Amino acid sequence: MTATLTPELKNGSAGRTLLPELDRLASRSTMPALLIEDVSKRFVVGRKRKPVTAISHVSMRLERGDIHGILGANGSGKSTLIRLISGLLTLDEGRLEVFGHDIERDEMAVKRLINRVSVDAAFFKKLSPMENLLFAARLYGLDGGKAKRDTLEILARLGISAKRVGRPIEQMSRGMQQKVSIARALLTSPALLLLDEPTTGLDPRSKLDVQSFIEELRSTHDATIVLTTHDLAEAERLCGRITILNDGRVVAEDTPEGLMTLTGKRLGRRATLEDVFMTYTGRSLDDDVDEDEAESED
Amino acid sequence: MTVVAHELKASYAFIERNFFLTRRYWGWELAFLVYSVAGALSISLIGADQGSPTLLLTLMVGAIFWNYLSVVFSWIAETISVERWEGTLEYTMMAPIRRSSQLLGSVLYAMVYGLVHTTVILIALILFFPQVDLSGADPVTAVAFMLLGSFSFVGIGMIAAILPLLYVERGAQMTFVLQSCLLLVSGVYYSVDILPGWMQVLSHLSPATYVLHGVRAGLIDGAPVSAVLGDVWPLIVMGAVLIPFGLWAFGRAERYAKRTGKLKRVG
Numbered sequence: 304m305t306a307t308l309t310p311e312l313k314n315g316s317a318g319r320t321l322l323p324e325l326d327r328l329a330s331r332s333t334m335p336a337l338l339i340e341d342v343s344k345r346f347v348v349g350r351k352r353k354p355v356t357a358i359s360h361v362s363m364r365l366e367r368g369d370i371h372g373i374l375g376a377n378g379s380g381k382s383t384l385i386r387l388i389s390g391l392l393t394l395d396e397g398r399l400e401v402f403g404h405d406i407e408r409d410e411m412a413v414k415r416l417i418n419r420v421s422v423d424a425a426f427f428k429k430l431s432p433m434e435n436l437l438f439a440a441r442l443y444g445l446d447g448g449k450a451k452r453d454t455l456e457i458l459a460r461l462g463i464s465a466k467r468v469g470r471p472i473e474q475m476s477r478g479m480q481q482k483v484s485i486a487r488a489l490l491t492s493p494a495l496l497l498l499d500e501p502t503t504g505l506d507p508r509s510k511l512d513v514q515s516f517i518e519e520l521r522s523t524h525d526a527t528i529v530l531t532t533h534d535l536a537e538a539e540r541l542c543g544r545i546t547i548l549n550d551g552r553v554v555a556e557d558t559p560e561g562l563m564t565l566t567g568k569r570l571g572r573r574a575t576l577e578d579v580f581m582t583y584t585g586r587s588l589d590d591d592v593d594e595d596e597a598e599s600e601d
Numbered sequence: 602m603t604v605v606a607h608e609l610k611a612s613y614a615f616i617e618r619n620f621f622l623t624r625r626y627w628g629w630e631l632a633f634l635v636y637s638v639a640g641a642l643s644i645s646l647i648g649a650d651q652g653s654p655t656l657l658l659t660l661m662v663g664a665i666f667w668n669y670l671s672v673v674f675s676w677i678a679e680t681i682s683v684e685r686w687e688g689t690l691e692y693t694m695m696a697p698i699r700r701s702s703q704l705l706g707s708v709l710y711a712m713v714y715g716l717v718h719t720t721v722i723l724i725a726l727i728l729f730f731p732q733v734d735l736s737g738a739d740p741v742t743a744v745a746f747m748l749l750g751s752f753s754f755v756g757i758g759m760i761a762a763i764l765p766l767l768y769v770e771r772g773a774q775m776t777f778v779l780q781s782c783l784l785l786v787s788g789v790y791y792s793v794d795i796l797p798g799w800m801q802v803l804s805h806l807s808p809a810t811y812v813l814h815g816v817r818a819g820l821i822d823g824a825p826v827s828a829v830l831g832d833v834w835p836l837i838v839m840g841a842v843l844i845p846f847g848l849w850a851f852g853r854a855e856r857y858a859k860r861t862g863k864l865k866r867v868g
């Protein structure tokens with residue numbers, strides 16, 4: 304849906320096909336696709352309870368076309384960060400910009416540029432994939448006829464046949480529902496796509512389908528992607544850079560290779576991404592944990 | 602694409618989706634319709650049993666118009682709770698649309714649905730009670746009050762819709778209680794004069810009281826709208842106050858839900 308893209312983006316993507324590297328360099332010096340600066344979020348659960356710090360002073364910068372991975376243990380704040388970028392949670396502190404639009408001041412503009420796939424495929428279960436996606440498309444101002452054609456095309460690309468799109472979604476398996484959920488996000492051609500564990504629960508082949516689709520998206524649609532996952536092979540395959548969160552704080556950020564080299568030096572052997580994950584999210588970082596507790600005291 | 606066209610498209614999204622839902626749940630729709638017709642009939646039969654044409658007509662009007670108002674109220678009030686139930690709320694809240702467009706879509710669908718539903722009941726009652734004489738009635742008054750009533754019920758419905766944003770589970774329960782209380786104090790089947798004094802105060806705050814009073818005046822006494830202006834202006838004032846207030850409160854509630862993390866259910 305080019306109509307919703309800002310002029311800078313449209314010009315940018317046209318230029319990109321001619322001189323990809325130059326354009327990339329130019330955009331690197333100007334406007335990031337996503338800018339997160341010193342963002343924090345706390346939740347108060349129940350009355351008079353100590354607030355839970357879900358995200359603490361996180362900063363991040365994504366250039367257009369990046370696929371940026373976020374790794375971390377359960378409860379480390381990955382989904383909270385995705386929700387903050389989606390505007391589903393307000394920031395307690397810090398600043399967040401999507402293609403130069405501030406999320407607080409320019410909410411509508413940001414909303415037009417993003418879409419999200421969450422780990423649970425939330426749909427009107429009695430409605431068909433087509434009915435659900437038509438609703439989603441109209442919310443983003445897409446024309447009904449075009450939405451129907453695109454839906455069929457994207458679902459076919461993800462391996463869901465046309466004869467299933469008219470039947471209630473509750474009759475589909477979880478993995479198939481997840482693919483429809485991915486299709487819902489792609490339908491609106493988001494410039495920034497937020498994927499919160501998109502391949503969790505998919506069979507190995509479907510996983511590969513979705514992964515190659517994500518790669519294709521970046522190259523053909525010029526999309527910028529934030530991806531959280533517990534599948535380290537997936538992170539290694541797709542992500543240009545990876546941020547590791549632990550208890551809501553960034554404990555490492557680098558390219559997959561960079562992270563592995565660094566961890567390898569620490570461990571004194573060749574490290575895999577799993578080693579990286581264990582090193583940064585385990586209890587081995589005692590000093591970090593102490594610091595965190597000291598912080599939450601005051 | 603102009604802003605207005607974009608927003609109307611968004612409103613249409615909700616109308617179409619609600620229509621899809623009604624179509625998929627047609628079994629429930631039918632069951633609900635049978636239940637409403639049976640309910641309206643049994644109450645009206647009390648009037649027939651007493652051999653009083655006026656009582657019969659009073660009860661019929663109460664049953665039919667309360668049905669309309671409560672159907673409109675429910676559709677609007679459930680805008681949020683339905684999505685929370687299905688888990689789609691976060692997706693709808695993320696979409697680049699104004700809340701007013703979303704609510705407008707819900708309201709329009711609610712009114713059309715309410716009209717269809719109520720017409721079926723009306724036809725069933727007219728067929729069942731051929732003795733009812735409406736020759737002296739003023740239908741214009743009835744229609745005018747139905748429209749005016751929708752206006753203010755939309756405001757109440759919006760405020761009720763906010764509750765599930767604030768209270769994850771209790772919200773839907775509160776909506777239900779609110780609706781029951783409106784039924785009790787609005788003189789749907791009896792004159793509000795017989796209620797205890799403190800309840801009569803509440804009667805004056807319920808738009809349904811004025812709608813039913815006005816409709817009865819039109820259908821039973823054949824009064825033109827100009828004869829019941831005393832029931833018209835409270836409805837206009839309530840609509841004019843409640844709708845903007847509802848929109849404002851909705852925005853506040855959304856902000857609160859986003860601050861405290863109340864939109865999420867899973868994930």
Ligand SMILES: Nc1ncnc2c1ncn2[C@@H]1O[C@H](COP(=O)(O)OP(=O)(O)OP(=O)(O)O)[C@@H](O)[C@H]1O
Nearest residue numbers: 346357376377378379380381382383862863865868
């Ligand atoms: N809406 C909410 N209300 C209260 N607390 C919340 C809410 N959302 C998240 N939290 C808390 O914030 C912390 C981070 O949760 P989050 O869902 O972001 O983790 P995650 O990294 O996505 O975990 P997972 O890998 O299990 O998906 C947890 O302690 C969680 O309990």
Ligand SMILES: [Mg+2]
Nearest residue numbers: 381382499868
């Ligand atoms: Mg999560």
